[in-house]
Amino acid sequence: MKKTILSTACLFGMLAVVLGAFGAHGLKNLVDLDAVATFETGVRYQMYHAFFLFVLALLPDSMLKSKRPIYLCVVIGVVLFSFSIYILALNDLMQFDFKMFGIVTPIGGVFLIIAWGLMLFGIVKSKVLK
Numbered sequence: 757m758k759k760t761i762l763s764t765a766c767l768f769g770m771l772a773v774v775l776g777a778f779g780a781h782g783l784k785n786l787v788d789l790d791a792v793a794t795f796e797t798g799v800r801y802q803m804y805h806a807f808f809l810f811v812l813a814l815l816p817d818s819m820l821k822s823k824r825p826i827y828l829c830v831v832i833g834v835v836l837f838s839f840s841i842y843i844l845a846l847n848d849l850m851q852f853d854f855k856m857f858g859i860v861t862p863i864g865g866v867f868l869i870i871a872w873g874l875m876l877f878g879i880v881k882s883k884v885l886k
Contacts, residue, residue: 758813761827765809768834772803775842783845791845798841805834805868812875820878829871836864 776799783792809830812823820826840861843850 757823757827761809761813761823764827764831765806765813768802768809769806772799772806775799775802787845791847794841795845798838798845801841801868802834802838805830805871808871808875816884819882819884820875821881826871826874826878829867829874833864833867833871836860837868838864840864 776796779792779795779799783795787795809827812820812826812830815823817823840857844858844861
């Protein structure tokens with residue numbers, strides 16, 4: 757599981773850098789400043805959760821009962837939250853109106869909050885830290 761979590765963290769981090777560069781250099785000529793700021797929010801949260809996954813992977817296995825539910829919540833959360841933000845920010849460039857998919861953004865946010873809560877609960881309940 758540790759290798760999977762670290763690999764996903766690297767992938768999310770790498771994509772955040774690539775998408776952040778695109779947002780900073782290529783996007784400003786294509787959409788308005790509000791859309792650029794929205795896009796940057798998605799990038800920022802994706803990078804935060806790449807770091808979150810690194811921390812999760814490096815915590816001792818004895819500290820958390822199971823890392824899998826936390827990992828799954830982060831992956832689902834990033835995909836729903838950040839990736840829906842990217843699509844919504846680029847909506848003006850698309851033939852199809854993706855605004856109706858905006859409902860998945862807060863659902864993704866809920867998954868991210870749950871991941872943080874599960875990690876908090878696991879750490880508080882851990883007998884490794886005193």
